[in-house]
Amino acid sequence: MLKAQMLMPQFQDISTLLPFTILAVWTFALLLADLFIPRERKGITALLAALGLAVALGFTLSQIGREAAVGFNNMAVLDGFSAFINALLLVSGILGVALAYGYVKRMDLERGEYYILLLFSVIGMMLIAQAADLIMIFLGLELLSIPLYVLAAFARPKVDSEEAGLKYFLLGSFSAGFVVYGIALVFGATGTTSFSGVLASASTGTPNLLLTIGAALILVGFGFKVAAVPFHMWTPDVYQGAPTPVTAFMAAGAKIAGFAALLRVFGSALPSLASDMTPILVALAALTMIVGNLLAISQSDIKRMLAYSSIAHAGYILMAFVPFGNKSVLPVSVAAGLFYLVSYAITNFGSWGIVIAMEKAEGKGLAISDYAGLGRKYPALAAAMTVFMLSLIGLPPTLGLVGKFYLFRAVMSGGYVGLAIIGVLTSLVSAYYYLRVVVTMYMRDGEPEVTSEPWLNLTWGAAALVTVILSFVPQYLFEWASNAVLKLF
Amino acid sequence: MEFLLQPLTLLTFFPLVGVLALLFIPGEKKTALRWTALVTSLLTFALSIWVLTKFNASNPDLQLVAKYDWITVAGWNIQYYLGLDGLSILLVLLTGFLTPISILSTWTAVEDRVKDFMLFFLLLEVGMMGVFLAQDLFLFYIFWEFTLIPMYFLIGIWGGPRRIYAAVKFFLYTMAGSILMLLAILWLGIYGKTFSVPDLIAQRNIPADVQFWLFIAFAAAFAIKVPMWPLHSWLPDAHVEAPTAGSIILAGVLLKMGTYGFLRFNIPLFPQASLQAAPWIALLATIGIIYGAAVSYAQSDAKKLVAYSSVSHLGFVMLGMFALNVQGVEGAILQMINHGLSTGAMFLLVGMIYEQTHTRDMKVYGGLWKVTPIFGTAMLIASLSSMGLPGLNGFVGEFTILLGAFGSTAINNPLYAGISALGVIMAAVYILYMFQKMFLGPEGSIVEEVRKHGHALRDLNWREIATVVPLLIFMFWIGLYPAPFFNLMAPTVQKLVSALVIP
Numbered sequence: 001m002l003k004a005q006m007l008m009p010q011f012q013d014i015s016t017l018l019p020f021t022i023l024a025v026w027t028f029a030l031l032l033a034d035l036f037i038p039r040e041r042k043g044i045t046a047l048l049a050a051l052g053l054a055v056a057l058g059f060t061l062s063q064i065g066r067e068a069a070v071g072f073n074n075m076a077v078l079d080g081f082s083a084f085i086n087a088l089l090l091v092s093g094i095l096g097v098a099l100a101y102g103y104v105k106r107m108d109l110e111r112g113e114y115y116i117l118l119l120f121s122v123i124g125m126m127l128i129a130q131a132a133d134l135i136m137i138f139l140g141l142e143l144l145s146i147p148l149y150v151l152a153a154f155a156r157p158k159v160d161s162e163e164a165g166l167k168y169f170l171l172g173s174f175s176a177g178f179v180v181y182g183i184a185l186v187f188g189a190t191g192t193t194s195f196s197g198v199l200a201s202a203s204t205g206t207p208n209l210l211l212t213i214g215a216a217l218i219l220v221g222f223g224f225k226v227a228a229v230p231f232h233m234w235t236p237d238v239y240q241g242a243p244t245p246v247t248a249f250m251a252a253g254a255k256i257a258g259f260a261a262l263l264r265v266f267g268s269a270l271p272s273l274a275s276d277m278t279p280i281l282v283a284l285a286a287l288t289m290i291v292g293n294l295l296a297i298s299q300s301d302i303k304r305m306l307a308y309s310s311i312a313h314a315g316y317i318l319m320a321f322v323p324f325g326n327k328s329v330l331p332v333s334v335a336a337g338l339f340y341l342v343s344y345a346i347t348n349f350g351s352w353g354i355v356i357a358m359e360k361a362e363g364k365g366l367a368i369s370d371y372a373g374l375g376r377k378y379p380a381l382a383a384a385m386t387v388f389m390l391s392l393i394g395l396p397p398t399l400g401l402v403g404k405f406y407l408f409r410a411v412m413s414g415g416y417v418g419l420a421i422i423g424v425l426t427s428l429v430s431a432y433y434y435l436r437v438v439v440t441m442y443m444r445d446g447e448p449e450v451t452s453e454p455w456l457n458l459t460w461g462a463a464a465l466v467t468v469i470l471s472f473v474p475q476y477l478f479e480w481a482s483n484a485v486l487k488l489f
Numbered sequence: 490m491e492f493l494l495q496p497l498t499l500l501t502f503f504p505l506v507g508v509l510a511l512l513f514i515p516g517e518k519k520t521a522l523r524w525t526a527l528v529t530s531l532l533t534f535a536l537s538i539w540v541l542t543k544f545n546a547s548n549p550d551l552q553l554v555a556k557y558d559w560i561t562v563a564g565w566n567i568q569y570y571l572g573l574d575g576l577s578i579l580l581v582l583l584t585g586f587l588t589p590i591s592i593l594s595t596w597t598a599v600e601d602r603v604k605d606f607m608l609f610f611l612l613l614e615v616g617m618m619g620v621f622l623a624q625d626l627f628l629f630y631i632f633w634e635f636t637l638i639p640m641y642f643l644i645g646i647w648g649g650p651r652r653i654y655a656a657v658k659f660f661l662y663t664m665a666g667s668i669l670m671l672l673a674i675l676w677l678g679i680y681g682k683t684f685s686v687p688d689l690i691a692q693r694n695i696p697a698d699v700q701f702w703l704f705i706a707f708a709a710a711f712a713i714k715v716p717m718w719p720l721h722s723w724l725p726d727a728h729v730e731a732p733t734a735g736s737i738i739l740a741g742v743l744l745k746m747g748t749y750g751f752l753r754f755n756i757p758l759f760p761q762a763s764l765q766a767a768p769w770i771a772l773l774a775t776i777g778i779i780y781g782a783a784v785s786y787a788q789s790d791a792k793k794l795v796a797y798s799s800v801s802h803l804g805f806v807m808l809g810m811f812a813l814n815v816q817g818v819e820g821a822i823l824q825m826i827n828h829g830l831s832t833g834a835m836f837l838l839v840g841m842i843y844e845q846t847h848t849r850d851m852k853v854y855g856g857l858w859k860v861t862p863i864f865g866t867a868m869l870i871a872s873l874s875s876m877g878l879p880g881l882n883g884f885v886g887e888f889t890i891l892l893g894a895f896g897s898t899a900i901n902n903p904l905y906a907g908i909s910a911l912g913v914i915m916a917a918v919y920i921l922y923m924f925q926k927m928f929l930g931p932e933g934s935i936v937e938e939v940r941k942h943g944h945a946l947r948d949l950n951w952r953e954i955a956t957v958v959p960l961l962i963f964m965f966w967i968g969l970y971p972a973p974f975f976n977l978m979a980p981t982v983q984k985l986v987s988a989l990v991i992p
Contacts, residue, residue, distance in 0.1 A: 332564065379605075395634050395664075405627070405675070409678065420672055424669065424672055428661065428668055431664055435641075439653055442642060442645065443653050443656070475559070475560045478560060479562040
């Protein structure tokens, strides 16, 4: 009887994972339905995929403010943090579909699997956001990664794309190996994989080398996923080679999920390791900001530049994660990290949207010099790109400034003034290469060609407006982010 | 609605009405665009006069305050907080005054992308007004950083041949200072639990050793903007490459944002550190005065000469300010205005002749006074004002500053004032040198050159006269009867200085 109860999920279990369940069912249904959608009308699949994401988003939003709950025998958790991350992931998914809609048609890549793979990846990410057990973390990681490997190589037989897919696959599996091994060591040290169990065992027992090594390996594994230096080598090549909408989705979604995983594992299960891990994290964050920004300077290809910029931003977000063992600062810094993720995600989709609008067949239109004359010929597009660049630098009147303000404040409240100084100095460096795009658009002459598609225009237009408007009224997002606390066991 | 009708809110954001209007005018209708921008800036100036009539000069505190909670969640305490006192009223008026003049100066000088130009110019005015009015550190930082962006475009799009280099240099230099200030602002916000400047000043409890670091961080931002020697190297590039209107605003208002920052934030927030720093700042200011003057003399490009003279003049402002006594600070504030008027006029006039000849090399000029007498007279008055001739505004400011610096217990060394006084003489040397090269002596080659192209050098036209005469009027006014200007700032300066405990 007991056994049967354990196997059969209860309603309460389902309700903790409601948006996830809905999206999973929807995705499988879509997989079948796609068979009956004619080849030349795959736009319908895209719309259905977006609809599924929107429905799941609706349910996620209804979960906000609910009391934290666990389900599936302590495997999954629903709290403010997971609702926030899920909402962000689902919005990213919708934007990912919107960016791809015209692009895959134009580049002759339109196949139904594209959207279905994207949905599977979102499901994996959501699983990570709600994980309460190391096994769930790993499950989510694989579910998010495998579709992305395929998507990165989606433009086959283009060599760049195939190379991107293979590279991402090899290094991704490698990093997954690190995570599994880390989980195994943690299990070996504590005898359990559930967060609450690990927490109880880790905080009572004597310092355990096995546990520390395990945690470090998990950190390495997710370091790959979020593209933190020195685990960033794959990023520029993959971002450059993958179809641009895939890159856009990867840069936002995978990063959000990676940070969610790190916060879950370290914040709720392993705060006792703070004294060992904090110096490592400080170094990792500092290194990521420095290397990412310095390498971005010399890039002449916009996709590579944005790839390095996303590495640099991983560094900024990592800063929010540094005081994970300090219970009094953690809520503030988690909120700051979430806020920064939102601002980064919006800006990210906007800027990649512009890249997609500028991209031509056979990889043309991707050099920064191709942007010359944009300011004169397409003022709205250039203004939007300027907004994104300013936001990435962290200048008013954009959300990026508010995000940095919030983030640096959290870092300084935690007492890491040195890290904050590195953060602002690298922002200065970043101004140089972001401004180069602006210089090219407004101060050099050229005859750029732009593709105009309704969904694409809507994406970058809305992203630019939101980036500016939210910077004047950030208090609602502030409030939401600071209520999105991590459930601690 | 009440929020929008606050006088200071109205003054700060009124140019946005013009921005909105500009957006709906097609780019080819250049005259309509120019008039829209001009009328907007004139109305903004009228608003600033209106604000002046509401301003009570005998009250040393912030007036016409507009204060609303802005972001007060999650431990944040950020307010929308504008206010006006004796430190800022003159600078607000200067901003309102110089913007229409600058716009008028572009009437024929800017032909390309007029719409964008005017958009950026009006946005810049919003930023400048905000900087002088904001009383919340977060709000101030937003306005402060925001001014960078339109100015960057103004230099980068409409500037001279090396405009891109100059624009990026300007941007990065200024940003380098402000990001350090950002950290200091955050520290203050965490420590004092508020970003409101008056509240932070009232707390008066920042430990002395921390004050030192915070002072440095704020000073980094402001000293670059001023610019103080040795952080001035962006200035000549930016000035030389900027279009005339950009130079006027850059010299007239943007540099004052730096000196104003010291007055508004460094001195009242970190009084102990200010007292400690005073001799050092005086030293740097003195070096700047002499260095700027010497380098000015070595220039052959008229605009570059005026640009370097700014380094020298702003040195006086810094010297007076960090005398930390009433005379010094009052002189410094007045000299900020003076510099805006005289250097603004010089850039304006150099720009006017450049528009006809397309060269600023002083070697090819000469004997212009005979050819263009009105232009010559205007330049003479501006030059004499800039070098501090009694009866004109520059004298009043510099004299008061030197008086303050001589008697300053904070600087505690009359040598600085003594050496700086030499700067006044050197100013006479380089300015008269320029005037002689361009306006006196035999006719320069450029006059013939222009004639060869079928039209002689013309004197100022009515529009140009209308642009420059308001500046000249104020030069005489301040020079002959400065009392009303001093009266506006005196109570606030008294309060500021008396809050310092000078040993």
